[in-house]
């Protein structure tokens with residue numbers, strides 16, 4: 001897939017306020033600091049695409065970008081914000097859960113996981129939730145340049161083992177490095193193959 005255009009559309013605070021659209025949506029989510037902004041910039045080929053969603057007031061909203069007039073890239077807020085209080089966190093989780101379980105044109109969710117770490121409970125819980133609600137998703141292990149391939153493979157295997165222990169079928173896995181621009185074509189091909197099947 002060649003990215004010809006990538007433009008910010010709108011930010012929405014809830015499922016009800018998401019734009020009406022028939023275009024397939026591909027959503028990206030992960031803990032804050034996982035490398036989501038860097039990855040979205042790499043995928044779109046725009047150095048500052050995700051700057052829009054990182055501006056004050058937008059970090060806690062669902063941000064929509066139109067790609068090639070063909071599909072929508074959705075930048076979901078990062079989960080596990082240390083600063084947010086409990087009430088804020090719950091409101092936030094509710095918004096993300098409502099979008100993920102209720103958005104009819106949602107085609108695939110890319111769950112970003114920091115490749116440097118062994119499985120974190122918050123990520124396992126989130127994937128379990130997606131699986132329970134039958135939301136289609138794949139895993140993207142980020143920051144692959146930060147460690148050798150052995151330890152990275154081990155972190156991925158451990159994550160898959162945790163999912164297997166919960167009787168969750170092994171999802172498709174990608175590894176990326178925004179620093180070294182690795183994994184871009186693989187993610188775009190995954191998007192293309194979903195588009196081809198629709």
Ligand code: GDP
Pocket residue numbers: 031032033034035036037038039078142143144145146176177178179180
């Ligand atoms: P976000 O909070 O999930 O949007 O994460 P950012 O994209 O802002 O990245 C968080 C930090 O990780 C920044 O300091 C980035 O420079 C760094 N980072 C992101 N992706 C990579 C990567 O692929 N490799 C390396 N080495 N650092 C990365």
